[in-house]
Amino acid sequence: MDYLIPPDLLGIVAGTFTTISFLPQLLKTWNTKSAKDVSLGMFILFIGGVILWCAYGFEIHSSPVIIANMVTLIIASMILTMKLYFENSN
């Protein structure tokens, strides 16, 4: 079956978007030293889900799913850490 964009390439582009999307939030939180409006519950559930997506990626042998979720896990964990740190230091 022919695809307009090969699945692996599409997965890599999709993963790049959802992964780098957390960078503006990371920078914003770092610059403003505030993440009051960012939901704690969101980041806890999201990080749990991203860990499960990594496991799913290993099971279906999808490199884009594994790599994108591993990088997202690192960035989302940094945002969560900053949110907790800034809230406790204010």
Added chain:
Amino acid sequence: MDYLIPPDLLGIVAGTFTTISFLPQLLKTWNTKSAKDVSLGMFILFIGGVILWCAYGFEIHSSPVIIANMVTLIIASMILTMKLYFENSN
């Protein structure tokens, strides 16, 4: 190959986590009528990425990837709309 958890079930659980993770943010933004600390760039890039993940899900025939990303797309779009609305009405 045997898995501890079948891939489709794992994908559904992972998708449920990352999808429902946006609900606390949706409720928080609705209740506080503020999403000042939530990055606009994050939601724009994230929504773009989620649309691409849907396309990837169709190409690899992965129902969990398709369904999770479609629901996430709806919720993330609602958060983005609220953020823009509250910022322009304040």
